[in-house]
Amino acid sequence: MSTVAIQHIKSDGHQVILGRHCLGEFAELLSTEAFSGAKLFILVDENTAKYCLPALISKVSILSDAEVLEIGVGEESKSIEISTQLWSVLSELNADRGSVLINLGGGVITDLGGFVAGTYKRGIRFFNIPTTLLAQVDASVGGKVGINHDGLKNEIGLFNNPNTVFIDPDFLSTLPRKHLLSGFSEMIKHGLICDKDYWVKLKEVSFFELESLDESILTSIKIKNEIVSSDPFESGRRKILNFGHTIGHAVESYSFESDTKEVLHGEAVAMGMVCESFISHRMGMLREDELQEITAFIFSHYTRIFIDQLVFHRLIELMNHDKKNRDGEIKMSLIQGIGNAVIDKAVKADVIIDSLNFYARWVN
Ligand SMILES: NC(=O)c1ccc[n+]([C@@H]2O[C@H](COP(=O)([O-])OP(=O)(O)OC[C@H]3O[C@@H](n4cnc5c(N)ncnc54)[C@H](O)[C@@H]3O)[C@@H](O)[C@H]2O)c1
Structure with missing residues (x-):
């Protein structure tokens, strides 16, 4: 079986778009009136900064001006400490209610980014661009976002749907087995x-x-x-x-x-x-x-x-x-x-x- 044509899947008040060229649609969306003048932020971890961010920016050139927020790799980043740091950075960079957070990474990034976006100034818009198989088939879809607390998984969180989820299986080419x-x-x-x-x-x-x-x-x-x-x-x-x-x-x-x-x-x-x-x-x-x-x-x-x-x-x-x-x-x-x-x-x-x-x- 080869690749599938771009698919638009309706979800709860938003869309999930899947396909190896779907990021072109993200570029078009960001250039519409709804996003005109919006400050753009991209949340990445060390690996997605290296393996995924260049490809994203080459396909969505408007993002070359976005602020990149980079966090450490792994489950420990799904924490209140990292959330606090991200809220502070957003505030220092004058993110307002019209700003947009783009979560580029695995389930850690989509869970954490959705939580931070949902709570900063009572909620800003966000997109999920999942780059692991787990995030593509599961974590980025369904609106559950959150962080771990006191050693318990996903203990603090909310239901918060992204504006759109863009799933490009090309990202999986660098993912370890x-x-x-x-x-x-x-x-x-x-x-x-x-x-x-x-x-x-x-x-x-x-x-x-x-x-x-x-x-x-x-x-x-x-x-x-x-x-x-x-x-x-x-x-x-x-x-x-x-x-x-x-x-x-x-x-x-x-x-x-x-x-x-x-x-x-x-x-x-x-x-x-x-x-x-x-x-x-x-x-x-x-x-x-x-x-x-x-x-x-x-x-x-x-x-x-x-x-x-x-x-x-x-x-x-x-x-x-x-x-x-x-x-x-x-x-x-x-x-x-x-x-x-x-x-x-x-x-x-x-x-x-x-x-x-x-x-x-x-x-x-
Ligand atoms: N919200 C939900 O509904 C839901 C559902 C299932 C799982 N989850 C959560 O998802 C998390 C796990 O997600 P995960 O497995 O994606 O982990 P992850 O986000 O830690 O990513 C796994 C590793 O892959 C790296 N990586 C990501 N994309 C890459 C790429 N394209 N190339 C190379 N390296 C890449 C990351 O830096 C990381 O080291 C858990 O915290 C889990 O609780 C949430």
């Missing part, structure tokens, strides 16, 4: 929660020919967009997107507080999907052969994450802070067969421990 795989994990999730045919197609994906990914990127964006548009504030159905994330977020949070190697978001979600598939099976919703199929596929792509059994209780403590919980119970989004998710399933701590032991058996 482990980050491609991290994003792929959210694509696997999309298949598992609501599209069995897509799950089957994903098994044929090759990372050696990046252009062959374009159609899958489009499918994932459509799936995510359809779900978030049907439930923008996550009061019900949108929770299916959290499959793999109750355990995944706990593993990610644990990796921040311990000396273990940093676990990428998608790697943690891949582990979470194995454990939560086990739980789905244990609760009678997923057949044994389906559990084996999911587990084998995930382990064929992802390195096992080693977590000592002595810290399982700490993971449960972290899960007790999950935003989906109600009435003191850990609530999970699980799957009832491949391609069909269910929400708000109360899961007991001992079943979660069993799922972590199931995962650990594959590691050893």
Whole structure:
């Protein structure tokens, strides 16, 4: 499969535009009356400053005059300290309510930039130009923005949609393989929660020919967009997107507080999907052969994450802070067969421990 033609996908009050030449439309939009005289700011991290900013400016020449705000790489930047620094810089550079922030980067940049834009002077306009696979198929779409707090993922944040999301898969050519795989994990999730045919197609994906990914990127964006548009504030159905994330977020949070190697978001979600598939099976919703199929596929792509059994209780403590919980119970989004998710399933701590032991058996 080759590249797809430019796609315009309507979202909740804004558009997601996908295609290898879509930034030409961004250039046209910025030259319209609505943006005349607006101060333009581009948020980047060290890598996107190097690998993505030159390409963006060459395609959208008006941005050569924009102020570039550069932050350090990685999850630690999704913090109140960096947010404060960005608010201060915007203020020093006289950003006003008409100013525009352009988030050029992965999920860290789109989460943080959307949060800073949504809170500075009670909100300024912003665009997302995601440059990682994870941000293209997931983080940049759906309006959830925020920062980590007290070691907990996305603890502070808001729902805040960008003006437009421009997704240009060309940016992925410089992305390291482990980050491609991290994003792929959210694509696997999309298949598992609501599209069995897509799950089957994903098994044929090759990372050696990046252009062959374009159609899958489009499918994932459509799936995510359809779900978030049907439930923008996550009061019900949108929770299916959290499959793999109750355990995944706990593993990610644990990796921040311990000396273990940093676990990428998608790697943690891949582990979470194995454990939560086990739980789905244990609760009678997923057949044994389906559990084996999911587990084998995930382990064929992802390195096992080693977590000592002595810290399982700490993971449960972290899960007790999950935003989906109600009435003191850990609530999970699980799957009832491949391609069909269910929400708000109360899961007991001992079943979660069993799922972590199931995962650990594959590691050893
Ligand atoms: N808001 C949401 O709905 C949502 C959904 C899923 C994940 N997230 C969040 O997204 C974050 C993870 O996003 P991520 O995986 O994109 O991480 P990231 O933003 O840290 O990017 C990963 C790495 O790739 C580098 N990079 C980015 N683009 C590049 C390019 N084109 N070439 C070379 N290097 C490049 C970055 O500098 C970084 O080192 C997490 O904080 C997670 O919580 C948010």
